[in-house]
Amino acid sequence: MTSEAPLGVFDSGVGGLSVLAQLRRHLPHEDFLYLADTAHVPIGARPDDEIRDLTERAVAALHARGAKGVVVACNTASAFSLTPLRERYGPSFPIIGLVPAVKPAVAATRSGVVGVLATPGTLRGTLLRDVIRKWADPAGVQVLTAVSAELVPLVEAGQASSEQARAVLRETLTPLAQAGADQLVLGCTHYPFLADSIRAEFGDTFALVDSGAAVARHTGNVLAGAGLLREAGRPGHATYLVTGNPEASRPVMATLTGVSEQNVTVQQVTT
Structure with missing residues (x-):
């Protein structure tokens, strides 16, 4: 080459x-x-x-x-x-x-709670667990995960800003917001395209972090x-x-x- x-x-x-x-x-x-x-x-x-x-x-x-x-x-x-x-x-x-952007999210959190929005496959793999163990656990930061199988198909269909996407995000991310997460790691490359919808639903509740x-x-x-x-x-x-x-x-x-x-x-x- x-x-x-x-x-x-x-x-x-x-x-x-x-x-x-x-x-x-x-x-x-x-x-x-x-x-x-x-x-x-x-x-x-x-x-x-x-x-x-x-x-x-x-x-x-x-x-x-x-x-x-x-x-x-x-x-x-x-x-x-x-x-x-x-x-x-x-x-x-x-x-x-x-690599899921857990390290910068851990460094930036003030609440001590970091959320990760991921796909089912990413949650099954060892990579996310490894970075949580390496960066979050020693810092005493709690990492909460949220998963949805609906978001990737919505982005693929050009529906990242749709009411349906916002409804799925609302259901998926509300538990993280209620738990005090102030950083949201976007654990799928499709998810940065959902940033506007996330902010429309949650305002500045989360700082959005991707790799x-x-x-x-x-x-x-x-x-x-x-x-x-x-x-x-x-x-x-x-x-x-x-x-x-x-x-x-x-x-x-x-x-x-x-x-x-x-x-x-x-x-x-x-x-």
């Missing part, structure tokens, strides 16, 4: 676009291959082995298309797949995953350390790939990226 090759970004759907936005902001000269496995989203409730298989197939597809590394921009996929992927590809092909900016900074450091960081030059561009219907994904991707629909090209691929 060379520094001129694109960087792969994988998510089960459009949620990883929140991470891609941070990557493009931090690494403006990099080209990106964004792959959304829209044929199988949501993956959070799928069996563990199936999550690993879908993730491995997606990373293999990005590798075959010439990516120089992959950011697994999905908390659920990261929770189950980072170790086998790194063992398979080795250090010459960086695999960068997401997108930290992952972008870490990615830059990893690429530089591997000699794969692209030199300054022309602005980078993004190519969008989906495993499902590209016509269904295009308007949602356009809305979430803030680009007019006619300027968003989405290709269908098989993994």
